[in-house]
Amino acid sequence: MIRHLLSGLAGAAALGLAPSISSGQVFTESICPQEDHAQFHACALRETPDPPRRADGRPDFTGLWRRRTWAFENFEAHAETVDDFGGPSVVVDPPDGIVPILPWAEAERIRIRDEHMHHNAACTLSGPAGTMYMTSRFQFLQDEQHVVMVGEQLTAHPYRIIPIDGRPHIGNIPLWNGDPRGRWEGDTLVIESPNHNAKYMLDQQGRFITDEAIITERLTRLDENTIHYSATYEDPNVFTQPMTMAFAFRRDAAQNAEIWEEACHETNTEQLELFRNNGYTIFPGITGEQARQLKAEWEAQRR
Amino acid sequence: MRQVGVSVLAASFLAGLPVNAHHSVAAGFDLDTEISVTGTIVEMEFINPHARLFLEVQDDNGAVETWTAWFTSANNLMRRGWRPTDLPVGETVTVTGFPARDGSPQTYGGETLLADGRTLFGGNAPGQR
Numbered sequence: 320m321i322r323h324l325l326s327g328l329a330g331a332a333a334l335g336l337a338p339s340i341s342s343g344q345v346f347t348e349s350i351c352p353q354e355d356h357a358q359f360h361a362c363a364l365r366e367t368p369d370p371p372r373r374a375d376g377r378p379d380f381t382g383l384w385r386r387r388t389w390a391f392e393n394f395e396a397h398a399e400t401v402d403d404f405g406g407p408s409v410v411v412d413p414p415d416g417i418v419p420i421l422p423w424a425e426a427e428r429i430r431i432r433d434e435h436m437h438h439n440a441a442c443t444l445s446g447p448a449g450t451m452y453m454t455s456r457f458q459f460l461q462d463e464q465h466v467v468m469v470g471e472q473l474t475a476h477p478y479r480i481i482p483i484d485g486r487p488h489i490g491n492i493p494l495w496n497g498d499p500r501g502r503w504e505g506d507t508l509v510i511e512s513p514n515h516n517a518k519y520m521l522d523q524q525g526r527f528i529t530d531e532a533i534i535t536e537r538l539t540r541l542d543e544n545t546i547h548y549s550a551t552y553e554d555p556n557v558f559t560q561p562m563t564m565a566f567a568f569r570r571d572a573a574q575n576a577e578i579w580e581e582a583c584h585e586t587n588t589e590q591l592e593l594f595r596n597n598g599y600t601i602f603p604g605i606t607g608e609q610a611r612q613l614k615a616e617w618e619a620q621r622r
Numbered sequence: 623m624r625q626v627g628v629s630v631l632a633a634s635f636l637a638g639l640p641v642n643a644h645h646s647v648a649a650g651f652d653l654d655t656e657i658s659v660t661g662t663i664v665e666m667e668f669i670n671p672h673a674r675l676f677l678e679v680q681d682d683n684g685a686v687e688t689w690t691a692w693f694t695s696a697n698n699l700m701r702r703g704w705r706p707t708d709l710p711v712g713e714t715v716t717v718t719g720f721p722a723r724d725g726s727p728q729t730y731g732g733e734t735l736l737a738d739g740r741t742l743f744g745g746n747a748p749g750q751r
Contacts, residue, residue, distance in 0.1 A: 401653045436649050442671070472697065579697050585669040590692075593650040596724035 349545040353387045353567035360411040360565035363539065363547035368506045370540035373461070378506050378540045380459045380466055383576045386548075388566035390452040391445075391473075393524050394418050409452070411549070412563035418526060419559040423617035427605070432525030435602035436594045438518065439473070442583035444495035446519050447512035448534050448550035450477045452566065458578045466501060466508060471578045481510055488513060493530060495519070510536040518604035521552075529556045531607035544570040556610035627681045628689075629658045651720040651730040659689050659729055660716040666709040668696040673744075675709065675717065675731070691717040691731040693744030704742055713737050719744075 350369075351362035370378035390409040395418060399405030408416030420428065438445065445453040454470035454477055461467070468479040483501040490498065490513075497512030517530040528534075532554035539547040546568035553561045605613070647653065661677030675691040693699060709715070715736055719729040731744035 402648045440649065472695065581670045581695055581697050583671045586667075586672045586674060586692075589690075590650065590672065593722060593724060593726070593728065596726075597649060599649050 349567070349569060350542045351545065351547075351567070353545070353569065355407050356388060356409050356564075356566050357407070357411050357414070357416065359567050360547070360549065363541055363545075363565075363567075366541060368539050368541050370506060371543060375463055377463075377503065378508070379461065380508070380538065380540055380546065381461050382459060383571040383578070384457040384459060384546060384568040385455060385571050386452055386457070386566065386568050388452050390564060390566065391439075391449070391522055394522050394526060394564065395524075409564040409566055410562060411565045412551075413560065419562055420526070421557060421559055421614070423614040424527075424557045424610075426617060427613060428525040428527065430525070431520065431527060431602060432523075434598075434600065435520075435525070436591075436599040437520055437523050438602055440587075440594055440599075441591060441601050442587050443519065444477055446495065446515055446517070446521075446528075446534070447479070447497040447499055447510070448536055448552070448564070449519055449521065450479060450496055451536070451548060451550070452564075453477075456571070456578055457568070469578055471581045481508075483508070490514065497534065504537075506539060508538045510538070512536070516604060517606070518602065520602060527557065527602075527605060528552055528554045529605055529607040529610045531556060544572075556607050556614070627660065627679055630655060647720065647730050650723060651728075652723050653720050655721055656718060656732075657721045657729055658716055658718045659691065660714065661689060663709055663711050663713050663715060664688065665711065666706065668699065668704075668706060670695045670697060673699055675715075675734070677715070677717070679727070687727050689727040689729065691719060691729050691734070691744070693731045699742075699744070702743070708736065708740075708742065709734075717744075 350366055351359050353359045373379045388409050389404040389406050392403045394409050396408040396416060397403060397405050410416045410418055413419055439453065444450065450470065453473055455472035456470065458469045459466065464482060464484040466481045466483060470477040479496060479499065481499045481501040486500065488498045488500055492514055493516035494514055495516055497515035499510050499512040501508050501510045512534050515530060517528050517532065520527055532552055534550060534552055536550045541547050548568055549563055549565040551561050551563045552558065659677060659679060661679035664676040664678055666675050667673060673693040673696045677689045677691060678686055679689050680686050715734050717729060717731045718733045719731040722728040734742045734744060736742065
C-alpha cells in the first residue's frame with residue numbers, strides 16, 4: 320500500500336492532492352543501460368559519444384540531470400533495506416566491485432561507521448566526487464571558461480564552479496569540495512581537485528580517504544540524455560590500488576523541472592542533537608599523517 | 623485538542639521501505655519499531671532539510687505532550703503534492719513512523735492519515751530520491 324503512495328504524480332493524483340511539481344523522474348532513452356554500473360561503464364567506453372555541442376564545438380553539458388546511483392549508502396553492492404535503497408557496486412576498477420581497502424583502513428572504517436554520524440547529518444559537503452553521487456538533482460551550466468553544477472536534494476545545497484580555461488589551482492587551502500580545474504581530453508571533461516579536506520565519508524559504511532588523495536573525475540556526454548561519469552581515487556594511505564567508480568547521469572525530462580533552494584540548516588540543530596544523544600559524533604576526518612600513524616599502530620598490535 | 627496517544631504497531635508494514643538514507647535515519651530512530659501517534663496539529667513547518675509537524679498528544683491519563691513528527695524535505699513534500707492547507711492547525715491526524723532512540727517524543731514519519739481519510743507519505747520516494 321505504501322509503495323503505491325510513493326511514486327509522485329500518479330499517487331498524489333489518486334489521493335486528490337494538488338498536482339505534483341516536477342514530481343518524479345522522467346527519463347528518455349539512453350544509448351547505454353545504466354542500472355548496472357559496470358555494464359554501463361563498459362558500454363560508455365565502447366560507444367562513440369554523440370553529444371549536443373556548443374558554438375565553440377565543445378560538448379554541451381547544460382541541462383537538468385539526475386544521478387543514477389545510491390553509492391552514498393555503500394560503494395559496494397548492497398541490498399534494499401528499511402534504511403537503504405540498495406543497488407549494485409559502483410566500483411568498476413577493481414573489476415570485482417570490491418573497494419581495495421588496506422587492512423588497517425578496513426578496521427578504521429568499522430570504527431568510523433560505528434562511532435560517527437555521516438557528514439551529511441551535519442549538513443557539511445561531500446567532497447568533489449561525493450557531491451556528484453550524494454546530490455540527487457543537478458542543473459549544469461556552461462560557458463567557455465566554466466562548467467557550473469548547481470545541486471539540490473540529499474546534501475547541503477551544493478554548487479561547484481569548475482574553471483576550464485587553464486588557470487592554475489588556488490593551492491594550499493583545504494576545501495570541502497577541493498580546488499577543481501577542468502580540461503578537455505577530446506569530448507571528455509576531466510576535473511582534478513587537489514586541496515580537499517577529506518572531512519567526509521565516502522559512504523554511510525564509514526569508508527574514507529585522506530587529504531592526500533588525488534581525485535580525478537571524467538564526464539562524457541554520450542548522447543542527448545546521458546552523461547558517463549567516473550571518478551578515480553588514488554590514496555595509498557587507504558587503498559591497495561587506485562579505485563574507480565562510475566555511474567550515469569540521466570537528463571531529467573520532467574515537465575517544469577527546476578532546482579530549488581534547499582537550505583540544509585533549518586532543522587539540523589535538532590536532528591544533530593538526536594544523533595548526539597545516541598552517542599554519535601561528527602567525523603573529524605583523517606589526514607595522511609594520521610593515517611600513517613594509525614597504520615603503524617595497527618601493524619604493531621599484530622606483530 | 624483531541625485524543626489520543628501513542629501506540630506501538632504490531633504489524634510491521636513499514637518494514638522494507640527505504641525511508642531516508644541520506645544520513646542514516648537509523649542513527650536517530652529505531653527502524654525496528656513502528657509507532658502510531660494521534661494528536662492535534664499545533665504547527666506544520668515546511669522547511670529543509672526536514673519538514674516537521676508538531677502535535678499535541680493526550681495520553682490515557684489526560685496528560686498532554688507535544689510530539690514532533692519529522693518528514694523528508696519540504697521540497698520533496700511540495701513535489702509530492704503536500705500543501706500547507708492539507709495540515710491546518712487544530713486538525714487531528716495520525717502519523718505512523720519510527721520512534722526516536724533517545725526516548726524523546728519524536729517520530730520519523732512514514733504516513734500521515736488526515737481527518738478526511740487521505741494519507742500523505744512523508745519519507746523519501748523512489749521518484750524523488
